[in-house]
Amino acid sequence: QVQLVESGGGLVQAGGSLRLSCAASGRTFSNYAMGWFRQAPGKEREFVSGISWGGGSTHYADSVKGRFTISGDNAKNTVYLEMNSLKPEDTASYYCVAKIASGVDVRKDRWSYWGQGTQVTVSS
Secondary structure, three states: OEEEEEEOOEEEEOOOOEEEEEEEEEOOOOOEEEEEEEEOOOOOOEEEEEEEOOOOOEEEOOOOOOOEEEEEEHHHOEEEEEEOOOOHHHOEEEEEEEEEOOOOOOOHHHOOEEOOOEEEEEEO
């Protein structure tokens, strides 16, 4: 079993920045992917970004490209999401995810492990 613990959410004004962290513990794998989904009130949970641990390739939703950056620290089994130029529409609960096999997938049912979520609120 893999446990994911997010941190770094909070309240920020539009145009501001936040950095989310997600530490993985428990069973680890040599070939896996990690990423982030988000869910706003009344909306479907959606893919935000993912990173393939083997090759380090990154993927982003169109809505966050150029503003968010995902990175990972393999030694710490930690993934980060640097969020810049935040907009009120980025307000959501952000969930860290992990899956065996390195490919990033935008479909939420492809991710085996989920964190509890951290709230990000962007005020206008």
